[in-house]
Amino acid sequence: MKNFKRYLVTAALPxxxxxxxxxxxAGVYIPADIYxxxxxxxxxDVLYICGSDEHGVPITLRARKEGTTPQQVVxxxxxxxxxxxxxxxxxxxxxxxxxxxxxxxxxxxxFKTIHEKNGFIEKTSEQYYxxxxxxxxxxxxxxxxxxxxxxxxxxxxxxxxxxTSLSPTELINPRxxxxxxxxxxxxTSHWYLPLDEWEPFxxxxxxxxxxxWKPNVYGQxxxxxxxxxxxxxxxxxxxxxVPVPLANAGSxxxxxxxxxxxxxISATKELxxxxxxxxxxxxxxxxxxxxxxxIVFHCIVFPAMLKAEGSYILPDNVPxxxxxxxENEKISTSRNWAVWLHEYLADFPQRQDVLRYTLTxxxxxxxxxxxxxxxxxxxxxxxxxxxxxxxxxRVVVLTNKYxxxxxxxxxxxxAKDLEVINTLEQFKTxxxxxxxxxxxxxxxxxxxxxxxxxxxxxxxxxxxxxxxxNPEKVATILNICIQITANLSxxxxxxxxxxxxxIRKILNIGTFEWNAIGSHTLVxxxxxxxxxxxxxxxxxxxxxxxxxxxxxxxxxxxxxPIVPQFPPVKENIAYTDFEKLDIRIGTILExxxxxxxxxxxxxxxxxxxxxxxxxxxxALHYTPEQMVGKKVTFIANLEPRKIKGIESHGMIxxxxxxxxxxxxxxxxxxxxxGSLVK
RNA sequence: UGCGGGGUGGAGCAGUUGGUAGCUCGUUGGGCUCAUAACCCAAAGGUCGUAUGUUCGAGUCAUGCCCCCGCUACCA
Numbered sequence: 228m229k230n231f232k233r234y235l236v237t238a239a240l241p242x243x244x245x246x247x248x249x250x251x252x253a254g255v256y257i258p259a260d261i262y263x264x265x266x267x268x269x270x271x272d273v274l275y276i277c278g279s280d281e282h283g284v285p286i287t288l289r290a291r292k293e294g295t296t297p298q299q300v301v302x303x304x305x306x307x308x309x310x311x312x313x314x315x316x317x318x319x320x321x322x323x324x325x326x327x328x329x330x331x332x333x334x335x336x337x338f339k340t341i342h343e344k345n346g347f348i349e350k351t352s353e354q355y356y357x358x359x360x361x362x363x364x365x366x367x368x369x370x371x372x373x374x375x376x377x378x379x380x381x382x383x384x385x386x387x388x389x390x391t392s393l394s395p396t397e398l399i400n401p402r403x404x405x406x407x408x409x410x411x412x413x414x415t416s417h418w419y420l421p422l423d424e425w426e427p428f429x430x431x432x433x434x435x436x437x438x439x440w441k442p443n444v445y446g447q448x449x450x451x452x453x454x455x456x457x458x459x460x461x462x463x464x465x466x467x468x469v470p471v472p473l474a475n476a477g478s479x480x481x482x483x484x485x486x487x488x489x490x491x492i493s494a495t496k497e498l499x500x501x502x503x504x505x506x507x508x509x510x511x512x513x514x515x516x517x518x519x520x521x522i523v524f525h526c527i528v529f530p531a532m533l534k535a536e537g538s539y540i541l542p543d544n545v546p547x548x549x550x551x552x553x554e555n556e557k558i559s560t561s562r563n564w565a566v567w568l569h570e571y572l573a574d575f576p577q578r579q580d581v582l583r584y585t586l587t588x589x590x591x592x593x594x595x596x597x598x599x600x601x602x603x604x605x606x607x608x609x610x611x612x613x614x615x616x617x618x619x620x621r622v623v624v625l626t627n628k629y630x631x632x633x634x635x636x637x638x639x640x641x642a643k644d645l646e647v648i649n650t651l652e653q654f655k656t657x658x659x660x661x662x663x664x665x666x667x668x669x670x671x672x673x674x675x676x677x678x679x680x681x682x683x684x685x686x687x688x689x690x691x692x693x694x695x696x697n698p699e700k701v702a703t704i705l706n707i708c709i710q711i712t713a714n715l716s717x718x719x720x721x722x723x724x725x726x727x728x729x730i731r732k733i734l735n736i737g738t739f740e741w742n743a744i745g746s747h748t749l750v751x752x753x754x755x756x757x758x759x760x761x762x763x764x765x766x767x768x769x770x771x772x773x774x775x776x777x778x779x780x781x782x783x784x785x786x787x788p789i790v791p792q793f794p795p796v797k798e799n800i801a802y803t804d805f806e807k808l809d810i811r812i813g814t815i816l817e818x819x820x821x822x823x824x825x826x827x828x829x830x831x832x833x834x835x836x837x838x839x840x841x842x843x844x845x846a847l848h849y850t851p852e853q854m855v856g857k858k859v860t861f862i863a864n865l866e867p868r869k870i871k872g873i874e875s876h877g878m879i880x881x882x883x884x885x886x887x888x889x890x891x892x893x894x895x896x897x898x899x900x901g902s903l904v905k
Numbered sequence: 906u907g908c909g910g911g912g913u914g915g916a917g918c919a920g921u922u923g924g925u926a927g928c929u930c931g932u933u934g935g936g937c938u939c940a941u942a943a944c945c946c947a948a949a950g951g952u953c954g955u956a957u958g959u960u961c962g963a964g965u966c967a968u969g970c971c972c973c974c975g976c977u978a979c980c981a
Contacts, residue, residue, distance in 0.1 A: 446909045447976090456909075519910085519975070549910075550975080557974090588929085593918085594911045602917080602930090609930065614941050621940045628939075669919070672929065686937070686945035694939095762941060808971055826980055844980025868981055871906095878981050 230514035231543075235265050235273035235505045236691045237491045238317075239517040240280035240325070242851045243304040244289060248565035250518075250558045251600055254548040258667050259516035264318060264721035265662045268741035274505055277312075278323035278494045279305040281452065282468040283483035284365040288404070297467045301326055311568040315579050316724045320682040323494035325486060327525030333493035334486045335472040337536055338461070342473065346535040347418040348458060356413035358471035361560040362478070363464030364403055364410055371398030399755070400663050415464055417479070418423075422456035425531040429456075432541070433526060440526075441665070443593070447522045459528065461485040462609070488529040491515075492539075506539050513542045522547050546665040553598050554779060563782040566598070566775075580723040581607050583762070587671045587722055600772045607767050615678045615726075616763040619715070621685060622708040623733060627758055629694060634709050634754040635702035637747070644707055647684050651677070651714055658718060659741075667722075672872035674718045681711045706752070709734065711747035717741060726763055733760040809864035810880070810904035811835065812894055818851035821871050829873055830854065834863060835901015842875035848889040860904055 238259040241247060256277075263275040281301040290297045305324050312322060323330070341347060355364045403410050433440070433448050440448075461482050462471050468480030495502040505511050515525045525545050533539040552558065558565050571582060585606045589596045626632055639646065654677050661670035685708065690701040716730040717739050729739065734756050736749070743749060813832040821827035826844040828851060841861060845854070860880045867876045882887045894902070 443910050448909095450976090452910050523976095552974095589917070596917080605930065610942095612941060617940055617943050621944080623940095625939055666919090669928090672918095673931095682940095682944050683946095685939075689939090690937045692937090764941085766941065821979080842980085846980090862981080865981055870981080871979060875981070876960075 230510065232503060232508070232510040233316050233512070234263075234266055234274070235495070235511050236266075236273060237273045237513075237515050238275070238277045238319075239515075239521055240278055240487055242285070243279040243281045243301040243308065243324070244285050245304060245560050246307050247568045247585060248558060248560070249553070249568070249571070249582070250551040250565070252315065252317075252568065252582070253551045253590050253596075253598070254518045256312065257583055257586055258297055258546070258548065258590060258665070258707065261667050261670070261721040262318045262514070262516070262662060262665070264724065265659075268717065268720060270740055274320045274495060274498065275315075275318060276321060276323075276491050276494050276498070277319045278325065278485045278490050279308060280483070280490060281305065281326045282326055282480070282486055283711065284368065284463075284467075287465070288368070291404070298326065307569065307653050310771045311572075314572055315568065315583065318558065318724070321494050321498040323490065323497050325490045325493070325498070327493070329497045330490055330493035331469050332485070333496055334469045334481055337489050337492070337532070338469075338481060338485075339472050340537070341420075341535045342418070343531070344535070344537065346420070347461065348421055349416055350458075350460075351414055351416040352421055353412045354415050354464065355401065355403075355410035356415075357405050357408065357410050359403070359406040361406070361410050362466070363413070363415055364405070365463060365465055368404040368405050369398060369401050369410060371401035372577045417460045417462045418487075419458035420461050420528070420531060420535065421458045422527065422531055423458060425534060426452065426456045428534060429527060429531065429739045429758055437544070440544060441488070441546055441592075443549065444522055444526060444545055447519070448526045451523055451527055456527070460669075469534050479754075484524055484528065485532070487511060488524065488532070509540060509754070511540055512544075513540055515542050515545045517547045518543060519547050519549050544665075549593070549595045551586075551589070551591050551596055551598055551670070554600070554776075555597055564779070574771075575767075577725075580725045581611060581767075584611060584671070584723060587667055590668050592666065592668055600775045604767045604772045607764065610675065611764040612766055615675060615715075618678045618681045619687075619712055619730065619733065619763060622681070622705065623756065623760060625690060626705050626709065626756060628703060628831060629690075629698075630705065632756050632758050634750050634752055634756065635705050636697050636752045637706040638703040640703055640707070642690070644703055647707060647711075648747045650680060651711070651747065654714075654718060655741070655744035659675070662721070671722045674715075677711060677718060681708060681715075684708070684711070709745065709750050709756070710747040713739070714744055714746075717744050729761075729763055733757045753878055805905075807864075808862060810860060811863045811900075812898055812902045812904065813859055813861055813900050815854045815857050815859060818854040820846060820851060821873065827871060828854065830858070830879070831862065832877070832879075833900050834861070834877075835899060839876040840874065841877045842870045842873050843879045845879070845881070845889065849891075857891065858893045858898075858900075860894075 236259055239255050240253060257401060259275065263273055266273040279301065281297075286297050286300050290300045293300070300325070309322050312319065325334075355369050356362070357364055357368075387425075401410055402408065429448075431454050433445070434781070438445065462476075462479045462485075463482045464478065464839055465480050466478055468483065469486045470476065471479040471481060492502070492506055495505055499505075506513075517525050522545070525542065525547075530541045550557070553566060556564055557614060572579070575581065581603070585603045586598070588606060589602070626634070629635075654673060657673045658670050661667070661673060684704070688700075688704045690704045694701045712730065713734060713736060715726050716734065716736065720727045728848065735751060735754065739749060811834055813834040815830050816833050816838065817831040819829050821829050821842060826846045828843055828846045830841045830843065832839055832841050862878045862880065865876075865878050867874050869875070880892045884893060
């Protein structure tokens with residue numbers, strides 16, 4: 228490995244479109260914070276950079292919906308997010324934001340440099356344009372009927388009802404989200420970053436030179452690289468973002484994924500005039516902490532940008548985490564299925580470290596993981612209270628009881644004492660190794676083992692029993708216990724910064740550097756400790772946990788719409804329009820799954836006049852066996868169409884509820900096949 | 906469907922280059938009483954998703970299949 232002189236650590240820029248939840252913390256900000264705090268204790272030169280990502284279409288949409296401006300939206304969330312980070316002790320050197328002038332300037336220059344090097348290609352394409360509002364429409368600004376599920380309010384990039392991803396041109400009856408008018412297709416040109424040209428470089432750099440990256444990251448990159456890269460547009464027609472810094476650019480801005488990672492650079496620039504030392508010296512180790520949704524940007528796109536610009540270093544590692552679930556369900560902002568950080572602190576004031584500890588212990592390092600309130604309670608009660616808090620409390624009580632709070636003399640340690648003293652140093656080596664490999668879960672557990680060692684030492688030496696006959700021995704034991712506690716105050720700092728602060732107060736000591744771990748002379752003989760300190764942790768009762776679980780249940784219920792959101796009734800049609808439809812009753816003769824498709828079933832239907840094949844997306848609701856023999860209603864004169872290579876002659880009718888349940892339509896009493904529906 | 910990740914005692918996870926399967930919590934039994942009924946010791950509990958194969962030997966390598974997650978495809 229290279230010999231690095233300094234570290235530059237970035238954590239994914241949170242999108243200023245909503246508050247933070249435990250998933251953000253567990254996946255990105257706590258791991259990065261542990262890493263950085265560790266490096267600082269090691270007296271390494273390190274910067275920890277983050278900020279709000281404030282551009283992009285969703286923010287403009289939210290502003291429009293709330294009748295406010297994009298700037299007001301990002302101002303609101305930026306301050307909520309920043310406050311949450313502060314409260315949880317996420318120790319950024321700077322928390323900036325991409326709406327700042329320094330960012331606009333940095334991103335512009337970045338773009339200009341690549342442009343001057345002919346690093347972009349310019350391409351013209353047809354995009355939807357709102358001629359009333361005089362602007363091009365981003366995919367999300369186009370609303371229309373989903374070609375799949377007929378939802379009339381599908382967005383141009385995705386239908387939120389059936390989940391399919393779309394392109395704007397697929398929408399039926401597209402209309403502009405701004406003026407409501409039908410948009411027209413108009414030519415526009417954009418700049419593209421030719422990722423394909425960087426492919427050979429990226430392949431060598433990642434696949435050959437960074438085999439040490441985590442399997443999930445390496446695998447994902449390999450998958451993208453093997454599939455082949457395509458040029459990616461770096462600009463958009465939008466009025467919120469960093470303007471494209473070219474004379475002929477018109478009202479175009481940099482695409483948000485292009486400007487966001489540059490935010491790391493501009494924040495560093497804002498922080499220190501020395502920023503180039505961190506971004507442009509080969510002996511800086513750049514590390515991006517992100518979630519798995521961001522792998523492709525940080526491992527493929529951003530490095531290609533940096534390389535195209537030419538003067539920057541590339542990340543040495545990108546330790547991406549998987550996702551955290553909540554009570555066995557995916558965390559969802561829109562469904563309000565989340566533990567929001569600001570709400571947590573309101574319910575559990577002063578308990579930042581309990582959440583930090585729990586989240587670290589279940590960090591989704593190798594696969595998705597699950598947060599449950601029960602587990603949170605167990606971790607607090609069994610590990611923080613019973614093991615760590617209790618050990619330190621025992622030491623304090625014993626020292627106060629036998630020595631009035633004065634650290635007794637070490638005296639002459641016997642073999643057992645020496646063994647304990649010598650073990651301390653091993654913890655340092657072990658935790659160090661684990662942190663440097665980004666195994667924070669294990670690192671935290673190993674650090675906590677020191678408290679375990681302390682409890683065991685007390686149980687084996689039993690100072691309370693031998694005090695009368697052998698006070699010197701007790702002095703040795705308690706001296707060592709105090710040294711163990713002082714060691715804890717160092718080794719736990721990356722994980723439990725608030726607790727460590729309290730431990731220092733209890734022992735009445737200052738801070739030590741990392742390399743002091745293992746020393747048994749941290750606290751001098753005669754040093755006075757706190758006589759009646761508060762407890763480090765307190766139990767969390769069942770009632771508190773039940774309250775949280777109820778709260779989640781409530782949000783679940785409020786998510787299930789009491790008045791279901793049905794689409795509005797469509798425009799009136801003439802009876803002659805209806806007459807064009809040939810709807811009939813038929814019987815399913817045969818049914819089978821369509822191979823290589825999850826949702827499709829293939830049927831042979833007796834329509835009364837013929838036997839025909841119909842393919843239908845029912846596989847998630849009915850098995851082939853259930854379907855055989857059923858009477859169904861179907862459209863008989865729909866233009867035949869090939870689905871997965873099978874020609875389908877008609878469409879089986881179902882009713883669909885707002886939550887996606889399907890029910891077949893069948894005649895209420897026995898009637899012949901071929902009977903017309905009208 | 907294609908690609909990627911994961912599938913290890915009740916729960917959550919480790920298992921480096923193949924050599925007797927570990928950790929935390931929980932459970933059961935015992936010990937201790939300085940401590941927030943906390944702590945310490947011991948025990949029970951796994952044919953490592955599944956089937957073949959490579960090997961003297963496989964959780965660890967290869968291939969097929971099954972299940973879960975993400976992206977992707979399919980819903981006239």
